[in-house]
Amino acid sequence: xxxxxxxxxxxxxxxxxxxxxxxxxxxxxxxxxxxxxxxxxxxxxxxxxxxxxxxxxxxxxxxxxxxxxxxxxxxxxxxxxxxxxxxxxxxxxxxxxxxxxxxxxxxxxxxxxxxxxxxxxxxxxxxxxxxxxxxxxxxxxxxxxxxxxxxxxxxxxxxxxxxxxxxxxxxxxxxxxxxxxxxxxxxxxxxxxxxxxxxxxxxxxxxxxxxxxxxxxxxxxxxxxxxxxxxxxxxxxxxxxxxxxxxxxxxxxxxxxxxxxxxxxxxxxxxxxxxxxxxxxxxxxxxxxxxxxxxxxxxxxxxxxxxxxxxxxxxxxxxxxxxxxxxxxxxxxxxxxxxxxxxxxxxxxxxxxxxxxxx
Amino acid sequence: xxxxxxxxxxxxxxxxxxxxxxxxxxxxxxxxxxxxxxxxxxxxxxxxxxxxxxxxxxxxxxxxxxxxxxxxxxxxxxxxxxxxxxxxxxxxxxxxxxxxxxxxxxxxxxxxxxxxxxxxxxxxxxxxxxxxxxxxxxxxxxxxxxxxxxxxxxxxxxxxxxxxxxxxxxxxxxxxxxxxxxxxxxxxxxxxxxxxxxxxxxxxxxxxxxxxxxxxxxxxxxxxxxxxxxxxxxxxxxxxxxxxxxxxxxxxxxxxxxxxxxxxxxxxxxxxxxxxxxxxxxxxxxxxxxxxxxxxxxxxxxxxxxxxxxxxxxxxxxxxxxxxxxxxxxxxxxxxxxxxxxxxxxxxxxxxxxxxxxxxx
Numbered sequence: 001x002x003x004x005x006x007x008x009x010x011x012x013x014x015x016x017x018x019x020x021x022x023x024x025x026x027x028x029x030x031x032x033x034x035x036x037x038x039x040x041x042x043x044x045x046x047x048x049x050x051x052x053x054x055x056x057x058x059x060x061x062x063x064x065x066x067x068x069x070x071x072x073x074x075x076x077x078x079x080x081x082x083x084x085x086x087x088x089x090x091x092x093x094x095x096x097x098x099x100x101x102x103x104x105x106x107x108x109x110x111x112x113x114x115x116x117x118x119x120x121x122x123x124x125x126x127x128x129x130x131x132x133x134x135x136x137x138x139x140x141x142x143x144x145x146x147x148x149x150x151x152x153x154x155x156x157x158x159x160x161x162x163x164x165x166x167x168x169x170x171x172x173x174x175x176x177x178x179x180x181x182x183x184x185x186x187x188x189x190x191x192x193x194x195x196x197x198x199x200x201x202x203x204x205x206x207x208x209x210x211x212x213x214x215x216x217x218x219x220x221x222x223x224x225x226x227x228x229x230x231x232x233x234x235x236x237x238x239x240x241x242x243x244x245x246x247x248x249x250x251x252x253x254x255x256x257x258x259x260x261x262x263x264x265x266x267x268x269x270x271x272x273x274x275x276x277x278x279x280x281x282x283x284x285x286x287x288x289x290x291x292x293x294x295x296x297x298x299x300x301x302x303x304x305x306x307x308x309x310x311x312x313x314x315x316x317x318x319x320x321x322x323x324x325x326x327x328x329x330x331x332x333x334x335x336x337x338x339x340x341x342x343x344x345x346x347x348x349x350x351x352x353x354x355x356x357x358x359x
Numbered sequence: 360x361x362x363x364x365x366x367x368x369x370x371x372x373x374x375x376x377x378x379x380x381x382x383x384x385x386x387x388x389x390x391x392x393x394x395x396x397x398x399x400x401x402x403x404x405x406x407x408x409x410x411x412x413x414x415x416x417x418x419x420x421x422x423x424x425x426x427x428x429x430x431x432x433x434x435x436x437x438x439x440x441x442x443x444x445x446x447x448x449x450x451x452x453x454x455x456x457x458x459x460x461x462x463x464x465x466x467x468x469x470x471x472x473x474x475x476x477x478x479x480x481x482x483x484x485x486x487x488x489x490x491x492x493x494x495x496x497x498x499x500x501x502x503x504x505x506x507x508x509x510x511x512x513x514x515x516x517x518x519x520x521x522x523x524x525x526x527x528x529x530x531x532x533x534x535x536x537x538x539x540x541x542x543x544x545x546x547x548x549x550x551x552x553x554x555x556x557x558x559x560x561x562x563x564x565x566x567x568x569x570x571x572x573x574x575x576x577x578x579x580x581x582x583x584x585x586x587x588x589x590x591x592x593x594x595x596x597x598x599x600x601x602x603x604x605x606x607x608x609x610x611x612x613x614x615x616x617x618x619x620x621x622x623x624x625x626x627x628x629x630x631x632x633x634x635x636x637x638x639x640x641x642x643x644x645x646x647x648x649x650x651x652x653x654x655x656x657x658x659x660x661x662x663x664x665x666x667x668x669x670x671x672x673x674x675x676x677x678x679x680x681x682x683x684x685x686x687x688x689x690x691x692x693x694x695x696x697x698x699x700x701x702x703x704x705x706x707x708x709x710x711x712x713x714x715x716x717x718x719x720x
Contacts (some may be wrong), residue, residue: 174684175683175691240530243529246533264477
């Protein structure tokens with residue numbers, strides 16, 4: 001077992017980088033479509049609910065005292081291993097498929113927007129090779145790389161300053177959520193945009209003990225909410241509401257508008273920089289499927305990651321078009337939503353049961 | 360390990376070689392002109408003209424074709440040139456007046472949809488024919504397409520025409536509280552010149568505001584913050600008023616959904632630089648009179664603009680945005696804006712303050 005640990009500060013970067021991804025580009029459109037006028041307000045309540053959700057994980061962290069959640073689950077009943085093994089296997093396969101689908105979705109969008117001649121399967125394969133190297137280096141290295149990628153991609157947000165002169169409060173109007181459709185579906189969509197924080201559950205043994213180290217996860221989440229909110233606000237102030245409901249990637253449209261004397265079409269550079277973010281998201285999910293599968297088989301890390309990526313790659317091979325991959329991704333993220341809601345709840349029940357029987 | 364990493368790095372780099380584009384072989388379209396054909400056997404079809412710079416001769420090349428849909432034109436135009444035509448560097452789109460009257464959204468939608476094009480492509484209406492404008496040889500210009508682009512930018516900065524691009528047009532067209540506008544340019548004897556603002560209802564060009572009215576229009580929207588106004592009070596009296604500050608505001612008073620008051624106010628402060636007429640501009644009393652004359656003149660112009668908008672039932676000023684804020688959603692829907700613009704009371708007020716009259720007494 002690895003004994004390497006990283007400082008809790010890195011949790012900030014891991015949380016933010018895993019949460020945000022390509023969904024940021026279409027988020028204002030999702031919000032405008034589902035919530036209508038002034039739909040950006042909905043980011044605040046959803047973010048608060050996610051905060052409570054992270055709070056549950058924080059409680060588990062404080063009770064677990066650095067123990068991994070697998071130990072917690074297995075300590076509940078020693079005979080449960082028979083049920084747990086297939087569950088672990090299916091979960092790790094699920095996460096590897098999820099990460100390959102995320103990669104595929106990104107490549108599809110890239111192909112559509114900038115490089116029409118890209119071979120999707122080929123590019124996904126290359127991405128997975130990079131992912132392989134990242135994952136097999138261990139979580140501490142991933143945390144460090146995550147930080148580097150954060151500082152490479154974070155300054156993009158400053159480009160919003162360019163839109164301050166074009167920003168108009170008149171576009172907001174005073175209506176609230178009029179012209180919404182499928183409000184509850186929108187809440188789920190928006191919630192899945194925040195997913196990614198649940199990977200923290202698997203990192204407990206790797207976080208070095210520090211007083212209130214978990215606060216960095218909250219800070220990471222606050223930063224994600226801030227980015228979502230400010231980007232959506234700018235899109236609402238720059239476009240009219242019916243324009244937002246028509247643009248598939250409003251943030252790309254926004255970035256396309258930037259023209260400096262020395263450079264234009266900045267959107268393509270920004271989109272490629274987002275590859276780093278997507279890479280971290282993929283790496284995180286492959287990593288959690290690695291640690292899950294490790295509970296079942298006694299192979300080396302390299303072999304496990306190789307098997308997982310191959311399984312993930314082969315099982316998504318049939319999804320060729322962008323429409324299919326979008327469909328698969330939205331189905332998988334909904335399952336992931338269920339997992340990230342129920343996993344902490346089950347863990348909490350186990351922990352409280354144990355405390356009761358002990359005390 | 361290091362060797363495998365190298366191989367992977369090389370493999371990754373290789374994927375960059377796939378999308379190859381050689382600059383010499385590409386024809387970067389600079390300007391596209393669209394017009395509808397009004398007579399002859401091709402009536403109702405589109406005439407598409409493109410212009411592209413040719414590096415070897417430092418001149419522009421123009422091509423024209425007749426097609427049914429905008430996208431189709433690429434196929435035909437590509438056959439007429441040795442270059443591989445691309446849309447990525449299109450700077451402006453010219454639309455013939457007749458086509459604009461029929462509606463332009465289909466055309467703009469095509470551009471707005473395309474990921475290759477930029478949303479900053481400039482949009483303008485051409486009186487007469489874009490084809491003639493682009494293909495004519497001008498004594499003073501080497502490349503007319505770049506001249507058009509620069510003219511549009513410069514005139515927009517001087518507030519005689521709006522700065523309109525695909526994004527802004529789509530924004531106003533898709534919104535229900537404002538109607539879009541676009542600049543109008545025309546071909547004169549020895550060049551091109553700007554002609555004012557074209558007012559749209561939905562995506563159809565209805566009418567236009569020439570010269571001084573266009574500038575007054577921008578005074579109302581607040582975009583015209585400082586500059587010169589040449590005011591002809593009557594045949595003998597002319598004033599060049601150079602203002603430094605324009606405070607414009609639009610306030611809506613809502614008594615009930617049937618009784619809406621809109622107060623437009625403009626507050627101008629500036630210098631009087633040129634005066635031709637009977638009055639003595641060193642006399643304070645007379646200056647106050649000149650101020651009154653300018654106010655009256657501007658108010659008249661504003662009323663005329665409002666009359667034009669009411670006549671065509673359009674709202675290019677975006678008054679709807681201010682009215683919308685005072686209403687709930689259902690009342691706004693029932694109002695059926697901008698068809699109801701002739702039901703509301705609009706009162707313009709102009710305040711002019713002359714701070715100084717120049718260096719000479």
